[in-house]
Structure formats: structure tokens, C-alpha cells
Amino acid sequence: xxxxxxxxxxxxxxxxxxxxxxxxxxxxxxxxxxxxxxxxxxxxxxxxxxxxxxxxxxxxxxxxxxxxxxxxxxxxxxxxxxxxxxxxxxxxxxxxxxxxxxxxxxxxxxxxxxxxxxxxxxxxxxxxxxxxxxxxxxxxxxxxxxxxxxxxxxxxxxxxxxxxxxxxxxxxxxxxxxxxxxxxxxxxxxxxxxxxxxxxxxxxxxxxxxxxxxxxxxxxxxxxxxxxxxxxxxxxxxxxxxxxxxxxxxxxxxxxxxxxxxxxxxxxxxxxxxxxxxxxxxxxxxxxxxxxxxxxxxxxxxxxxxxxxxxxxxxxxxxxxxxxxxxxxxxxxxxxxxxxxxxxxxxxxxxxxxxxxxxxxxxxxxxxx
Amino acid sequence: xxxxxxxxxxxxxxxxxxxxxxxxxxxxxxxxxxxxxxxxxxxxxxxxxxxxxxxxxxxxxxxxxxxxxxxxxxxxxxxxxxxxxxxxxxxxxxxxxxxxxxxxxxxxxxxxxxxxxxxxxxxxxxxxxxxxxxxxxxxxxxxxxxxxxxxxxxxxxxxxxxxxxxxxxxxxxxxxxxxxxxxxxxxxxxxxxxxxxxxxxxxxxxxxxxxxxxxxxxxxxxxxxxxxxxxxxxxxxxxxxxxxxxxxxxxxxxxxxxxxxxxxxxxxxxxxxxxxxxxxxxxxxxxxxxxxxxxxxxxxxxxxxxxxxxxxxxxxxxxxxxxxxxxxxxxxxxxxxxxxxxxxxxxxxxxxxxxxxxxxxxxxxxxxx
Numbered sequence: 001x002x003x004x005x006x007x008x009x010x011x012x013x014x015x016x017x018x019x020x021x022x023x024x025x026x027x028x029x030x031x032x033x034x035x036x037x038x039x040x041x042x043x044x045x046x047x048x049x050x051x052x053x054x055x056x057x058x059x060x061x062x063x064x065x066x067x068x069x070x071x072x073x074x075x076x077x078x079x080x081x082x083x084x085x086x087x088x089x090x091x092x093x094x095x096x097x098x099x100x101x102x103x104x105x106x107x108x109x110x111x112x113x114x115x116x117x118x119x120x121x122x123x124x125x126x127x128x129x130x131x132x133x134x135x136x137x138x139x140x141x142x143x144x145x146x147x148x149x150x151x152x153x154x155x156x157x158x159x160x161x162x163x164x165x166x167x168x169x170x171x172x173x174x175x176x177x178x179x180x181x182x183x184x185x186x187x188x189x190x191x192x193x194x195x196x197x198x199x200x201x202x203x204x205x206x207x208x209x210x211x212x213x214x215x216x217x218x219x220x221x222x223x224x225x226x227x228x229x230x231x232x233x234x235x236x237x238x239x240x241x242x243x244x245x246x247x248x249x250x251x252x253x254x255x256x257x258x259x260x261x262x263x264x265x266x267x268x269x270x271x272x273x274x275x276x277x278x279x280x281x282x283x284x285x286x287x288x289x290x291x292x293x294x295x296x297x298x299x300x301x302x303x304x305x306x307x308x309x310x311x312x313x314x315x316x317x318x319x320x321x322x323x324x325x326x327x328x329x330x331x332x333x334x335x336x337x338x339x340x341x342x343x344x345x346x347x348x349x350x351x352x353x354x355x356x357x358x359x360x361x362x363x364x365x366x367x368x369x
Numbered sequence: 370x371x372x373x374x375x376x377x378x379x380x381x382x383x384x385x386x387x388x389x390x391x392x393x394x395x396x397x398x399x400x401x402x403x404x405x406x407x408x409x410x411x412x413x414x415x416x417x418x419x420x421x422x423x424x425x426x427x428x429x430x431x432x433x434x435x436x437x438x439x440x441x442x443x444x445x446x447x448x449x450x451x452x453x454x455x456x457x458x459x460x461x462x463x464x465x466x467x468x469x470x471x472x473x474x475x476x477x478x479x480x481x482x483x484x485x486x487x488x489x490x491x492x493x494x495x496x497x498x499x500x501x502x503x504x505x506x507x508x509x510x511x512x513x514x515x516x517x518x519x520x521x522x523x524x525x526x527x528x529x530x531x532x533x534x535x536x537x538x539x540x541x542x543x544x545x546x547x548x549x550x551x552x553x554x555x556x557x558x559x560x561x562x563x564x565x566x567x568x569x570x571x572x573x574x575x576x577x578x579x580x581x582x583x584x585x586x587x588x589x590x591x592x593x594x595x596x597x598x599x600x601x602x603x604x605x606x607x608x609x610x611x612x613x614x615x616x617x618x619x620x621x622x623x624x625x626x627x628x629x630x631x632x633x634x635x636x637x638x639x640x641x642x643x644x645x646x647x648x649x650x651x652x653x654x655x656x657x658x659x660x661x662x663x664x665x666x667x668x669x670x671x672x673x674x675x676x677x678x679x680x681x682x683x684x685x686x687x688x689x690x691x692x693x694x695x696x697x698x699x700x701x702x703x704x705x706x707x708x709x710x711x712x713x714x715x716x717x718x719x720x721x722x723x724x725x726x727x728x729x730x731x732x733x734x735x736x737x738x
Contacts, residue, residue, distance in 0.1 A: 039687060039694045045678070067661070067686045075664055075682050081679040292436070295444055309414070309452040313444050317436045318408060324693050325408045 004208055005240050009350045013232065013259040016349040017220065019209075019240050021055075021087040021139035022179040023079065028240060029256045029349075031247070031342040032264040034087060038082045042328040045084040045334065051304065051332065052339040055087040055139075057264045058134050061096035065117045069135035073318065077137030083361070090138035090240055093130045095213075095244070106146060106163070106347045126171035134176045141176060142211065143168040145185040145274075145324055150218040154191065161187050161194050165201040172205055181208035183242060186235070189214050190227040199234045206252055210235045211242035211243045212260075212363045216251075225254050232259035249278060249365055253358045256345050268334035275319040278337040282368030286316040286330070304336035305329070373550065373577055374609050378719045382628040383599065385718040388578075388609050390424075390508035391548040392458040397609060398625045398718075400711040401426045401633040402704055406435065407451045407617030409675060410638045411697040412704065414453040420673065420701065421708040424456040424508075426633045429501050430465035434486045436505035444731065446506030458633075459507035460556070461498045464582075464613070467516045475515060475532070487555065495540035503545045503725070510545060512537040519587040523560065530556050530563050534570040541574055550577035552611060555604070558583050559596040568603045571598040579604045580611040580627075585620075594623050601628035618647060618710055618734055622727045625714050637703035641696055644688040647706040655685040655699070673705035674698070 009016040019026040032049065033040045035061045040048060047111070048056065058078055063069060072081045079085055094111075097104060102111035110125030129144035144167050146160040168184045176182065184202040188195030202210060212231050215224050228243060235241050240261045246252060247265020257264060268278065277284045279299040297307035298315065306315065306329035318326025341361070348357035378385040388395040402409045402417060409417060417425065427447055429524065431437060446453055463480075466473060468481035479494030494647045498513035502523045513536050515529040537553045545551065553571040557564030568679035571579060581600050584593050597612060604610050615621060616634020624632060637647065646653045648668040653660070666676035675684065675698035684720045686696025710730070 037686075037690050037692055038683070039692050042693045042697070044674070044694060044697075046674075066690055071662055071682065074662055075680060081680070081683050083683070222580070293440055293443055305415075306411070311437070311444060311450070313440065314407070314452070316451050317406075321406045321435055323406055323408050324411045324696065325413060327693065328411070328413075328697075 005238065007238070008281055009352075010200055011352050011354040012348040013229065013256065014119050014257050014345075014354050015259060015261065016241070016346050017261060019261070022183065023085060023087045023139050024054075026055045026087055026262075027346060028261040028344050029346055030055055030262050031338045032262060033268065034059070034264055034266045035082065035084075036266070037062045038072075038078065040331075040335070041273075042059055042324065042331050043154060045082065047305070048084065048335075049086070051336045052343060053086070053335070055089060055262075056084055057094065058088055058090045058136065058138060059093070060090045060136070060142075061093035061100070063090075063136060064093060064132050065115050065122075068278065069132045070354060073135040076171070079137065087139040089140040089262075090133045090142065092142040092144040093124055093132070093242075094129070094145045094185075095147055097124055098149075108163075111146075119203075119309075120156075126167040127174050128170045130174035134174075134180065137177060138180065140181045140183055140209070143171045143182065143184045143207070143219075144188055145213050147187065147214050147217070148189075150189065152189075154194075157187075157189055157191060157194055161198045162199075165199060166291060168202055168205055168207070171337065172207065183209040183211055183240075185213035185244070186231065187214045190219060190223045192230075195227065195231055196234060199231065201235055205241070208243060209240040209262075211244050213244050215243065216245045221251075225258065228255050228260065229258040247338060249338065250362060252338065252341060253345065253361055256342070257354060265338075268338055269331045272330035272334050275326075275330070276335045277330055279295075280364050280368065282365070284312070286312065286319050291316045298333050299337070300331075302333060303340070304333045306333040332351040372607075374607065376454045376606070378721075380617075380721050380723040381626065382598065383626050383714075383718050383723050384628060384630065385715050386609070386630060388630070390550065392454060392456045392508050393423075395424045395456055395631075396715060397630040398711050398715055399424055399631050400621065400707045401631060402637065402708075403428070403633055403635045404451065404453075405440075406431045407447065407634070409700075409704070410642075411467075411700050414451065416674070416701060417453065418455070420705045422455070422704070422714060423529040424458060424631075425453055425558070427459045427505065427507060428455050428465065429459045429498065429505070429511075430462035430463070430469070432459075432505060433462060433501050434484050438501045439677075442504040442506070448506065451697075451699065456508040458509040458631075459505055459511065460613075461511040462493055462501070462626075463511075463514045463554075464516055466493055467518075477532075480515075495536040496543050499540045499543035499545060503543075503549065506546060507549065509550045509552055509578070512540045512551065512553045512576070514556055514582050516556065516583050516586070517558075519558065523563075526556075526560060526563055530567045530570075533567060537571055537576070541576065552576055552578040552580055552609075554580040554581045554582035554613070555600065556727055559588060559592050560661040561599075564596065564600055565603060568600065572605055576608070577613060578609040578631075580613050584612065584615050585614045588598055590620075594627065597624050597629065598627040616707060618707065619731060621707065621710060622714065622730055625711070625718075626723060626727055634707075637707055638700045641703050642700035644695075644699070646699055649733050649737065651734070654682070654693075655681065655688050659687045667699075667702050668706070671702060671705060672709070673702045674691045675702040
């Protein structure tokens with residue numbers, strides 16, 4: 001039996017590897033496009049595959065409320081429901097409970113909040129988070145964690161770490177489908193002792209992989225990267241390391257360089273909704289009048305379907321006229337930009353030249369701004 | 370040199386044929402998806418081709434105001450701008466002038482109105498309508514006509530017919546790109562004498578094809594089909610006949626049966642925006658709770674990308690969550706439904722069995738309601 005995760009090359013702290021899931025292998029580092037409500041906004045599964053997507057993220061919170069995990073299970077599980085036969089990671093819903101609800105009440109057993117859909121009172125527990133993800137049938141499930149705001153006091157942060165460990169212990173004991181992996185989420189913000197404690201406690205549970213949670217939520221970026229560096233180093237080296245919620249090109253390079261294997265972000269599709277494209281010339285706002293007659297593709301070096309065929313002028317016209325094809329073309333492009341950047345970083349790691357690759361990429365991106 | 374239009378088979382009044390344009394041949398009868406603002410809403414050119422689209426319609430009015438024909442010409446013309454290398458027919462903008470503006474003033478020379486985009490005063494003349502379409506570089510240009518409302522008095526209708534002929538005569542004299550075809554539009558509502566006069570006068574201009582305009586604008590459907598029947602018969606038999614603005618499956622079959630070769634409609638994409646699918650079970654409103662757990666495709670007989678892979682339950686979820694992929698999948702399906710219906714009608718004409726084909730199709734559609 002082959003291992004779940006194999007590191008195939010290392011370059012400094014960075015590594016290239018392969019993660020094995022019931023729906024196929026994921027070469028790492030891997031960027032995971034976010035299919036919040038069972039779809040990566042505007043994009044279909046064939047396009048995702050064509051862009052180089054190897055694993056998707058689905059949001060347990062949203063799918064639990066709409067259309068509900070029972071309905072999805074009845075229709076054959078999330079893969080079949082959304083027509084994607086590759087690997088899927090589902091988050092635990094915890095982040096949405098803590099970011100979408102205006103108020104919530106945490107007790108020893110779980111968290112009570114109001115649904116963002118209809119305001120009704122809802123409750124998540126580690127057992128429910130596992131049951132929902134089991135019904136969805138994702139390849140990788142995440143433990144329900146407590147993600148406190150960045151400005152929380154230390155006592156509360158310590159309490160969040162303590163409960164996150166207890167909840168992971170409980171969730172691990174809940175039955176799940178054969179082959180479904182379970183990842184833990186380390187909390188502790190940038191507090192050296194608390195983050196270390198969270199990692200140590202979760203590591204003892206021997207989960208299939210580990211995420212650094214509670215980062216990229218408003219803390220200073222230097223601190224975030226520093227925490228990522230020592231946090232990743234403390235995590236079990238034979239398990240995949242997942243940084244939750246980073247998708248800007250610079251940030252992606254920084255966390256890969258610090259030993260992160262997986263990451264997700266809504267940035268590509270959210271940036272598209274603002275009418276902007278990620279490019280090696282920087283972030284282009286297509287609404288700018290300067291693009292009105294620009295015959296060039298979004299990015300000269302890009303191989304995405306939008307750049308293969310359409311001009312900046314055309315995409316600007318679509319965006320200005322609220323034509324959905326414009327949003328779709330920008331989404332395709334932005335996803336491809338990050339997927340290609342990640343694939344190229346992986347190749348650089350394999351060839352032992354990540355430092356040079358990163359320096360060159362950061363230089364181009366910095367010159368563009 | 371081959372003829373512009375060849376009738377290859379006839380079955381009663383109906384005919385199958387081939388229309389030759391600078392960007393390729395169009396088998397007729399042909400349904401033309403509408404790319405109002407330089408895009409068939411949510412759908413890309415490769416998808417259009419895959420659905421069996423052989424010719425698109427572009428809206429001169431909208432493209433004139435946004436982004437403007439000069440910009441499109443500078444970027445290589447409408448084909449290159451929107452990435453579609455097949456035939457394109459552009460309307461004259463007349464229909465929008467008469468349907469979108471709240472008021473307008475017609476004089477001998479043209480029509481003055483306010484732009485729907487910014488309320489500024491604008492003016493269309495036959496010369497402008499030709500110049501705009503020449504700049505867009507469409508394969509088929511349409512003459513600027515006067516399309517009066519269905520309840521207009523007879524004297525005004527006669528005046529509209531008179532001016533439509535004069536304007537067509539003027540537009541015909543304006544230079545246009547090599548190979549660009551020019552179609553006239555017969556008016557006259559359902560008035561036997563006026564419609565006949567319009568057709569006779571326009572026929573003398575020996576244009577490349579003829580449309581029946583001023584129908585499907587609110588008149589009784591029986592009257593519309595009757596007018597179509599005798600109107601089509603009066604049109605030159607060696608030229609393509611275009612019914613402007615019909616797209617419901619029953620209506621499409623009726624006009625094909627009466628000798629119409631081409632037609633366009635926004636119905637497939639507009640129906641998609643209401644969350645509905647055209648099927649052999651009738652028009653399905655995906656918002657209905659009955660589809661919540663329905664694992665079937667939109668239509669069991671359909672070969673579109675939506676039906677190949679996704680359930681009604683999934684598409685309903687997308688529509689309910691305002692996910693744009695839902696709108697896109699419904700658009701793909703509805704376009705395919707009409708394109709396939711039209712292609713099958715053509716095959717039936719070639720085999721001399723249109724009456725049986727139509728009766729069976731209408732029977733299925735009627736049973737569904």
C-alpha cells in the first residue's frame with residue numbers, strides 16, 4: 001500500500017510531493033480553487049480540469065444549508081452532484097461560522113449561531129461537521145476548529161486552542177467513509193507558545209494532514225509569513241501542510257517557500273468580480289479606459305482560454321456591459337494564473353531552483369506595481 | 370460562381386437550402402442565436418459551435434452605442450472582436466429604435482431618438498445603418514426599416530411601408546464591404562394590400578434576401594402565421610426568407626412549414642434567465658420544488674453539455690443560489706434544443722416528411738403542457 005503523502009523533492013523548506021486521495025493523486029504544492037456552493041463561480045468542471053486544477057475545495061457551511069448534505073448524498077455525493085470526478089477537500093464550516101455570523105455562542109459541545117441564509121438558529125458540533133462531510137463524500141474532511149478574531153485576548157486564544165484540540169479528538173472518533181482523509185487545523189494565531197501547543201496536541205492525534213488556520217485574517221503580513229515558517233517546520237514532515245486562505249501571487253510564493261503544500265483562496269474569482277485580472281504586469285482593472293482599444297490578451301504569457309482568443313478591449317466591453325461572459329473569462333484567466341504559478345513553483349522545487357524562481361517572479365510582480 | 374442561396378429540397382411550402390456568406394455556408398432553415406452586445410449571454414464561441422450554431426445575430430443598435438463600431442473595426446471587426454469566425458447577421462438597429470426609446474421622431478431622412486444608454490439624442494438614417502454594419506463587417510446587413518406598433522392606424526402603416534422602401538433604396542446605394550449581403554425588411558403588418566405592396570417594392574430592389582418584419586410584436590398568433598404563409602409565398606423564391614423574432618418551439622415549426630428559411634430570437638437565453646428549460650416535457654421552471662431531488666437531466670433526449678453531466682437537482686440548486694453556472698447551463702440547453710429542432714426539421718424537409726415530423730413534435734409539446 002502506497003503512503004497517503006510522499007515528499008518527492010525538497011528545496012530549502014519547500015517541498016514537492018504527491019497526495020493520494022480516493023479520487024486521484026494531487027501533485028503538491030497545490031492551489032485549490034474554491035467551489036463555495038458546489039460550483040467554482042461561472043466555471044464548469046471540464047474547464048477546471050483544462051486549467052490544471054487537481055483538487056477543489058467545497059464549503060461545508062454553505063452546502064449544509066443549501067441544498068443540504070442529505071440531498072447531495074441522495075444524488076450520489078458532492079462529486080457526482082457537481083460533475084467533478086477529481087479530489088475534493090471540504091472545509092469544516094468553522095471559518096464561516098466565525099466570519100459570517102454576527103454573533104455566536106461557543107460552549108463545550110459546539111457553537112450556536114444564526115444561518116446567513118434565513119437567520120434561523122443553527123448549531124455546529126464536531127460530530128455534525130464530520131457527519132456533513134461524510135455525507136458530502138469529500139476526499140479530505142477538515143476538523144471543526146475555533147478561529148478567533150486577530151485581536152482576541154490571550155486567555156481567549158488559549159481557550160480556542162484548547163477546544164480546537166478537544167473537538168478534533170471528538171471528530172476523529174466519528175465514523176467516516178472508507179478512504180476519506182481527515183485533516184486537523186492548528187490555531188494559536190502568532191503566539192509562539194499557543195501555536196506550538198496547538199500543533200503538538202493535534203500532531204498526537206495522528207491525523208492525515210494539518211492546516212495552519214487562523215492566519216491571513218488581518219494580522220501583519222510579515223508576522224503571518226514568519227508564523228508560517230516556524231509553524232510549518234513544527235508540523236509532522238510526512239504529512240501535507242495546508243495554509244487556509246491565501247491566493248495572491250506573492251503570498252503563494254512565500255508560503256510555498258516556507259514548506260506549505262496546499263492552499264486555497266477565493267481571490268481569483270473574487271478578483272474577476274471586481275473586473276480585474278492577475279497578470280505579470282500587475283493586477284489589471286479592465287474598467288480602466290486605457291484598455292478600451294487594447295488588442296492584447298490579458299497576459300502575453302498566459303495559455304488560458306481567455307488569453308487564447310480575446311482582447312483586453314473585448315473583455316473590458318463585456319465587463320462594462322455586465323455581460324457574464326466577461327466575468328467568466330476573467331475567472332478562467334485568474335484561476336489559470338495561480339494554477340500555473342503553483343505548477344511552475346513545483347517544477348522549480350524539483351530542480352532545486354525555487355529561490356531563483358521566486359526572486360524572479362517577485363521581481364516581475366514588484367516591477368509591475 | 371455559385372449562387373448566394375440554393376434551395377436544395379422542398380416539402381410543401383417549406384424548403385431546405387444553403388446560404389453562402391463570406392464566413393461560410395449556412396444550411397437552412399437556420400436558427401440564429403442572438404449575441405446582442407457582442408456575446409450570446411454567458412456562452413462562448415466554442416460552445417456555440419459545439420451546439421450546432423451556424424450563424425449568429427448581432428445588434429447594431431447596441432454595438433453602435435457600446436463600444437461603438439469604430440472601436441470594433443479598429444480591433445478587426447465584429448468576428449475577430451467576439452472570437453466567432455462563422456457567419457454573422459447584423460440587424461439594422463431599427464427594431465431597437467422603435468421598441469427601446471420612449472419617444473422618437475421620424476422624418477423623411479431618418480429617425481431621432483434618445484439612446485437607452487445615456488439618454489443622449491441620437492439619430493439613425495439608412496446611410497448610418499449601412500455604415501455601422503459595414504464597420505462591424507457582418508456577413509449579412511439589414512436595411513433600416515420602420516416597425517410601427519401593432520395597433521397603428523392604416524394611414525400611418527402605409528406611411529411606414531412607403532418610407533421603409535425609400536430607406537431601403539437609399540441604403541442599397543451606400544457602399545459596403547465586398548461580399549457583405551444586404552437584406553430588406555418587408556413591413557405592412559397583416560394588412561393584405563400594404564404587406565403585398567412592401568414586398569413588391571422591396572423585391573424590385575433585388576436585395577440578397579428578405580425579412581418579414583413587424584410580426585411577432587403582439588398580434589394574434591393565428592393572424593401572424595397566416596400572414597407568414599402568404600407573405601413568404603410572395604417573396605422571391607430564390608432568395609432566403611427571414612422571420613424576425615421567433616423562438617418558441619411551436620412557432621419555429623409553424624414558420625418553417627410556411628417557407629421561412631431563417632429566424633432569430635432571444636427566447637433561449639431569456640428563458641434561461643427566468644430559470645426555465647425548454648424540453649419535450651414542456652417548459653420546466655427549475656425553481657419548482659418538485660425538481661429539488663430530481664436526478665434526471667433537463668431533457669432525456671438532449672445532447673447538450675448540461676444534459677450530458679448535470680441533474681435537474683443540481684441546476685435547480687445553482688439557479689436558487691444565483692450561481693451563474695446555472696444560467697449558463699440553461700442557456701446552453703435551450704440553445705441546443707432550438708438548434709436541434711431546426712436541424713431535425715431540415716432533415717425532415719429533405720426526406721419529404723415535414724408534416725409528420727411537425728405533427729409529432731407539436732403533439733409531444735402539446736401533451737407536455
